[in-house]
Amino acid sequence: xxxxxxxxxxxxxxxxxxxxxxxxxxxxxxxxxxxxxxxxxxxxxxxxxxxxxxxxxxxxxxxxxxxxxxxxxxxxxxxxxxxxxxxxxxxxxxxxxxxxxxxxxxxxxxxxxxxxxxxxxxxxxxxxxxxxxxxxxxxxxxxxxxxxxxxxxxxxxxxxxxxxxxxxxxxxxxxxxxxxxxxxxxxxxxxxxxxxxxxxxxxxxxxxxxxxxxxxxxxxxxxxxxxxxxxxxxxxxxxxxxxxxxxxxxxxxxxxxxxxxxxxxxxxxxxxxxxxxxxxxxxxxxxxxxxxxxxxxxxxxxxxxxxxxxxxxxxxxxxxxxxxxxxxxxxxxxxxxxxxxxxxxxxxxxxxxxxxxxxxxxxxxxxxxxxxx
Numbered sequence: 424x425x426x427x428x429x430x431x432x433x434x435x436x437x438x439x440x441x442x443x444x445x446x447x448x449x450x451x452x453x454x455x456x457x458x459x460x461x462x463x464x465x466x467x468x469x470x471x472x473x474x475x476x477x478x479x480x481x482x483x484x485x486x487x488x489x490x491x492x493x494x495x496x497x498x499x500x501x502x503x504x505x506x507x508x509x510x511x512x513x514x515x516x517x518x519x520x521x522x523x524x525x526x527x528x529x530x531x532x533x534x535x536x537x538x539x540x541x542x543x544x545x546x547x548x549x550x551x552x553x554x555x556x557x558x559x560x561x562x563x564x565x566x567x568x569x570x571x572x573x574x575x576x577x578x579x580x581x582x583x584x585x586x587x588x589x590x591x592x593x594x595x596x597x598x599x600x601x602x603x604x605x606x607x608x609x610x611x612x613x614x615x616x617x618x619x620x621x622x623x624x625x626x627x628x629x630x631x632x633x634x635x636x637x638x639x640x641x642x643x644x645x646x647x648x649x650x651x652x653x654x655x656x657x658x659x660x661x662x663x664x665x666x667x668x669x670x671x672x673x674x675x676x677x678x679x680x681x682x683x684x685x686x687x688x689x690x691x692x693x694x695x696x697x698x699x700x701x702x703x704x705x706x707x708x709x710x711x712x713x714x715x716x717x718x719x720x721x722x723x724x725x726x727x728x729x730x731x732x733x734x735x736x737x738x739x740x741x742x743x744x745x746x747x748x749x750x751x752x753x754x755x756x757x758x759x760x761x762x763x764x765x766x767x768x769x770x771x772x773x774x775x776x777x778x779x780x781x782x783x784x785x786x787x788x789x790x791x792x793x794x795x796x
Contacts, residue, residue: 426577426608427493427529430619434491435460435483441472441499443549443557449499451475459487472500472551473508477519484522491624492523498565501550501558502528502572503634508553510631524626529619530573531608534581534592540566541595541682544706563704567683570599571644572637575623577606594651598753599683601647636730640697640712643686644751653755654682659766661748662740663776664691667788669769676765678707680757686750687712691771691783692791700750709790716745 428434435457442450452467453475460483468475476494483492496502510525512518543562550565551557560568570576576596581589593605606619627633636642646656665688678684681702688698688709696711716723716735724732735745748770752762775783 424493424495424531426606426619431491431493431624433489434493435487435489436493436495437476437479437483438495438497439472439476439500440497441551443499443551449551449557453479455479455483457483457487457489461486473505473553476509477516480519481517481522491526498569499548499550501552501560501568502530503568503638505551505553507631507634507638510634520631525630526625527574527623527627528572529575529577529623530569531577531579532570532592532596533579534588537566537570537592538588538595541704544704561703561706563706564701564708567599567703570596570603573600573603574627575604575606575619576600577608577619579608591652591654594654595682595753597651598647598654598656599644601645632728632730636728639728639731640699641687641731641734641745643749644683644753646751647753654753655755655757657752657757657759657762659686659748659750659752659763661767661770662743662746663748663770664689664694664746664783665748665766665769666771666775667692667786667790670766671789673765673769674707677752677762678702678705679762681752681754683754684750684752686748688748688750689715689746690788690791691775691780692786692788694746694780694783698791711791718744 424436428436435455438454440452442452444450448470449472450467450469451472453465455462455464464479464482480492480494483489496505506528510519512520540562547559547561548565549557549559578589578593578596581587589607593607596603596605604620604623643658644656646658667690682704684700684702686700688700690696690698693711695714697713697715699710699712701708701710714720714723716727716731727735738745738747740746748766750766771783
């Protein structure tokens with residue numbers, strides 16, 4: 424926050440923390456700083472965080488008209504889904520696009536906390552995802568999502584020169600989000616030009632569509648081409664469905680040394696469904712997330728983002744459509760050949776493939792359970 428405010432000293436800061444409860448809407452605490460902004464806006468309210476922050480942003484624009492507003496979101500929010508809901512146009516309501524141009528998303532990283540969270544999968548925390556409910560996620564998943572959501576990552580400096588955690592955290596962040604700009608936060612205040620690139624005060628064209636595209640189920644982490652401080656990325660792709668039992672047997676080999684992985688699967692037990700693959704630390708989650716695009720499903724095509732439709736056209740197969748497997752693995756000391764061979768061995772062979780979807784339905788599925796009727 425100090426880095427952002429030093430970069431844009433006339434900005435109004437709207438900071439929000441969300442305290443999720445077991446049921447009902449959470450408590451939203453807001454703190455507002457800046458000239459001409461009434462301090463009465465800093466208060467706690469129970470309700471939908473999207474509605475509350477929309478009203479606050481519109482009130483700030485009406486009363487103060489600042490050149491920049493820094494919207495500081497706390498760790499209790501799943502950033503990208505929340506921003507999509509916050510910016511989505513509402514029928515009969517003033518659109519935020521009429522008053523604000525979204526700038527890049529900036530994430531702050533405490534190296535020690537980031538590395539510790541990535542190893543924590545034994546408990547769950549609840550995040551508000553922008554809808555009408557909260558989602559339980561491991562601290563490892565939360566830490567990975569926070570880094571992946573940022574267009575700019577500000578890395579907190581280590582407390583001493585002997586502490587090398589910042590270097591390891593920076594290397595891992597580069598692989599989690601290769602397109603992000605990494606800024607090392609100095610221990611002492613620095614001139615404006617050394618803090619944040621000027622581009623991070625400029626509007627992002629089509630920001631809403633960009634956020635939505637990054638949440639599509641048919642996405643995978645972009646592999647980083649280099650190995651940094653022992654951290655590397657491995658991508659696996661295949662154009663056949665997976666046998667669920669053989670995939671389950673392959674998991675110990677596949678996940679050895681993996682810190683983060685993300686992608687999507689074509690499972691023979693669920694040939695119509697996109698199955699998302701997401702792991703952080705030692706926790707792996709497979710989940711149905713919509714359907715593959717079909718030529719005759721116009722409503723599904725319209726609901727998909729332009730990026731999803733473009734990807735489907737690139738990978739389109741006359742028989743399989745867009746169905747495919749794609750996962751990117753990030754970790755240390757990964758055995759690329761062994762990992763890829765283990766996943767290749769889990770694909771259907773020619774005899775199994777010839778059975779078609781009706782035959783595949785008979786395969787036992789220890790990962791996702793029995794095929795629903």
